[in-house]
Amino acid sequence: MISPAAAYRNLLLFVLPALAVYLVFAVLPLATSIVMSFFQTSGASGDTFVGLANYERLFTHPTISARFWNALLNNMQYFAIHLIVEVPMGLLLAALLTSGKLARSEGIYRTLLFIPATLSVVIVGFVWRLIINPLWGLVGFPLLGTESTALTTISLMSVWQYFGIPMVFLYSALLAVPNELVEAANIDGAGGWTTFWKIKFPLIAPQFGLIAILTYIWTFNGFDLVFALNGSAPGPNYSTDILGTYFYRTFFGSSGQLADLDLGAAVATIIFLTVLLVTSVYFWLIQRRLKSYSV
Amino acid sequence: MRSMRVSIPLAATLGVMFSGGVGAAFADPVTITLNSWRTEDIAVWQDTILPAFEAKHPDIKVEFAPINTNEYNAAIQSQIEGGAGGDLITCRPFDVNREWIKRGYFESLEGLPGLENFDKTSRAAWSGADDKAYCLPVAAVLAGFYYNADIFKELGLKVPTTSAEFIDVLQAIKKDGRYTPLAYGSAESWQLAYNGLYSIGPAYWKGEEGRLGLIDGKKKLTDPEFVDAIAAFEAWKPFLPAGQESLNYADMTQLFTLGKAAILPDGSWDINQATSTGLNIGVFGPPVPKAGDQRYLQEMPDMGIGINAKSAHKEAAKTFLDWVAGPEFQELYVNAAPGFFAMSSKPVTYKNKLAQDFADLKKGAELTPRLALDRLSAGTPPLDDETWRLLQVMFTKSDVTPQQVATELQTGLASWYGPQKK
Numbered sequence: 001m002i003s004p005a006a007a008y009r010n011l012l013l014f015v016l017p018a019l020a021v022y023l024v025f026a027v028l029p030l031a032t033s034i035v036m037s038f039f040q041t042s043g044a045s046g047d048t049f050v051g052l053a054n055y056e057r058l059f060t061h062p063t064i065s066a067r068f069w070n071a072l073l074n075n076m077q078y079f080a081i082h083l084i085v086e087v088p089m090g091l092l093l094a095a096l097l098t099s100g101k102l103a104r105s106e107g108i109y110r111t112l113l114f115i116p117a118t119l120s121v122v123i124v125g126f127v128w129r130l131i132i133n134p135l136w137g138l139v140g141f142p143l144l145g146t147e148s149t150a151l152t153t154i155s156l157m158s159v160w161q162y163f164g165i166p167m168v169f170l171y172s173a174l175l176a177v178p179n180e181l182v183e184a185a186n187i188d189g190a191g192g193w194t195t196f197w198k199i200k201f202p203l204i205a206p207q208f209g210l211i212a213i214l215t216y217i218w219t220f221n222g223f224d225l226v227f228a229l230n231g232s233a234p235g236p237n238y239s240t241d242i243l244g245t246y247f248y249r250t251f252f253g254s255s256g257q258l259a260d261l262d263l264g265a266a267v268a269t270i271i272f273l274t275v276l277l278v279t280s281v282y283f284w285l286i287q288r289r290l291k292s293y294s295v
Numbered sequence: 296m297r298s299m300r301v302s303i304p305l306a307a308t309l310g311v312m313f314s315g316g317v318g319a320a321f322a323d324p325v326t327i328t329l330n331s332w333r334t335e336d337i338a339v340w341q342d343t344i345l346p347a348f349e350a351k352h353p354d355i356k357v358e359f360a361p362i363n364t365n366e367y368n369a370a371i372q373s374q375i376e377g378g379a380g381g382d383l384i385t386c387r388p389f390d391v392n393r394e395w396i397k398r399g400y401f402e403s404l405e406g407l408p409g410l411e412n413f414d415k416t417s418r419a420a421w422s423g424a425d426d427k428a429y430c431l432p433v434a435a436v437l438a439g440f441y442y443n444a445d446i447f448k449e450l451g452l453k454v455p456t457t458s459a460e461f462i463d464v465l466q467a468i469k470k471d472g473r474y475t476p477l478a479y480g481s482a483e484s485w486q487l488a489y490n491g492l493y494s495i496g497p498a499y500w501k502g503e504e505g506r507l508g509l510i511d512g513k514k515k516l517t518d519p520e521f522v523d524a525i526a527a528f529e530a531w532k533p534f535l536p537a538g539q540e541s542l543n544y545a546d547m548t549q550l551f552t553l554g555k556a557a558i559l560p561d562g563s564w565d566i567n568q569a570t571s572t573g574l575n576i577g578v579f580g581p582p583v584p585k586a587g588d589q590r591y592l593q594e595m596p597d598m599g600i601g602i603n604a605k606s607a608h609k610e611a612a613k614t615f616l617d618w619v620a621g622p623e624f625q626e627l628y629v630n631a632a633p634g635f636f637a638m639s640s641k642p643v644t645y646k647n648k649l650a651q652d653f654a655d656l657k658k659g660a661e662l663t664p665r666l667a668l669d670r671l672s673a674g675t676p677p678l679d680d681e682t683w684r685l686l687q688v689m690f691t692k693s694d695v696t697p698q699q700v701a702t703e704l705q706t707g708l709a710s711w712y713g714p715q716k717k
Contacts, residue, residue, distance in 0.1 A: 142542075145538070
């Protein structure tokens with residue numbers, strides 16, 4: 001018999017390695033970056049505390065703030081396309097996979113559909129750029145070179161790559177729906193459509209909400225595909241600039257432009273707060289109300 | 296048997312003692328490290344350049360330590376400010392380096408004998424506010440036009456020398472219909488500035504006269520010579536391949552090397568790629584507005600090397616730089632990395648024919664670096680980035696005029712650059 005004190009001690013011991021790694025590699029850098037955003041570190045006199053000066057510059061300088069708002073709006077569009085296309089697509093495919101209509105080929109489809117999510121973004125960007133290349137590809141229209149279509153094009157490439165994630169997520173949630181419930185519904189005369197929306201979907205609603213908010217977090221931390229396709233000043237005319245690339249350009253500099261570490265830290269903090277705020281609001285207001293039925 | 300067994304460790308011990316003794320007597324070779332952003336040059340340095348140096352200076356070992364191009368500036372800044380970094384640092388030209396000098400990253404090079412091989416213009420990209428030299432000029436790149444000589448011959452075209460002839464040639468190729476006149480696309484905005492406007496523009500704004508005029512505030516981007524230059528560049532639009540808005544640098548180079556396009560406006564650094572398919576290729580310089588006008592050529596200082604102010608081996612670093620300033624290094628480097636050109640006033644011969652052709656374009660031409668990189672991009676918005684963006688807007692939209700581009704560039708510059716605020 002282990003005493004409660006010893007049990008807590010053991011618990012702490014087991015948690016400690018993971019906690020240490022998390023503190024050193026996640027919490028500490030985050031905290032340092034937030035602290036840094038209140039300092040001027042590149043001055044001749046060393047580090048000086050400047051209060052909110054970096055934030056003031058970010059929100060009042062005509063060019064810097066205009067680019068920031070532009071990146072934020074683009075990012076919202078980037079998220080919206082993922083939410084409207086990727087998540088429902090994942091739901092649809094997960095529903096089809098679990099519908100029993102595919103019989104034995106279910107596993108094959110599941111694997112095939114998940115493959116794009118395992119590819120490197122560099123490859124996805126390269127392949128899609130070739131497919132829609134006006135010189136050698138299938139589409140004559142310069143989709144990536146036109147301001148009005150460039151961001152949607154990149155968003156859809158990203159959707160193509162990642163729809164497998166919500167799919168397997170919702171697929172495993174659907175698998176957990178007890179068969180008795182579905183059978184009972186069938187006996188009561190419910191068709192496939194009714195069964196899905198009245199029985200299955202309410203049961204996986206919490207997971208559906210979770211994948212929606214995860215999509216929000218992923219897209220607001222998005223960077224790689226845009227960077228792979230369009231570099232750190234994503235054109236044309238910054239029409240594909242999102243917060244990730246905006247941050248990168250500020251913090252690491254672009255050609256001919258000096259890196260501004262402090263302003264970059266301020267941008268990183270704002271991105272963090274944007275993600276944190278929406279995620280918290282979501283969890284407080286919505287996720288709590290989604291009942292998870294226990295059967 | 297026993298004696299043998301004993302003697303092996305004994306000999307080993309003696310050997311260690313002996314070699315240790317020799318090392319102490321002749322002093323260990325000093326190892327200095329050289330930071331660079333040219334990761335692609337690692338073989339050139341390790342196999343060709345450094346052995347040549349070490350053969351002459353056995354007491355100094357140089358280690359080539361490149362950092363990824365995109366991370367170079369940030370990496371160097373954080374390393375030096377943390378008290379580390381290589382003994383020798385490759386210097387970016389102009390504003391970035393001026394900031395680094397201001398922060399005290401470099402040891403002054405005044406008094407280095409090899410510095411005399413470079414004139415003031417060559418040193419300008421790496422001198423500080425005090426006009427002292429902080430980096431030794433190593434290499435510059437040029438910009439011009441590659442052309443497919445076979446297509447020119449087939450269509451009976453002559454290399455153009457004036458803007459009017461240039462447009463005529465493009466028109467003739469377009470009319471023939473078999474080839475794309477210009478292998479050029481605007482997906483990568485940097486090259487609209489570097490291979491386009493900054494290449495043909497100096498002939499309009501008279502090279503250094505216009506560039507320095509902007510720097511000291513005597514000229515504005517809305518002056519006719521700048522608007523004319525932008526208009527001359529916009530005149531290329533009808534001759535670009537379909538869908539050029541989406542074509543990137545690799546696409547346009549490919550279009551040219553596959554023999555499907557007649558002319559490729561590009562920099563000298565692309566020599567190897569442009570000739571990779573064995574086409575019969577020539578090169579010509581930017582056309583002049585009117586016959587008989589002065590020719591101009593973009594010569595962009597690209598690379599210098601300076602000494603880390605916190606280095607522990609400054610003497611060895613100076614010995615190395617003095618060698619870099621001499622003709623032996625210059626010839627080794629420019630021939631190992633075709634497309635890069637020596638900035639030294641001592642003559643250098645190029646083994647690559649196209650590189651020699653490029654170097655020949657310098658004769659009789661006035662040289663000028665890229666328009667916006669000196670001082671004009673040290674604030675927000677940087678003129679260089681704005682030029683990229685607005686030229687891309689002009690090339691991807693149909694309703695933006697050269698006048699509008701010039702006005703917006705001027706407004707952006709005047710919003711922060713002292714001499715232009717009026």
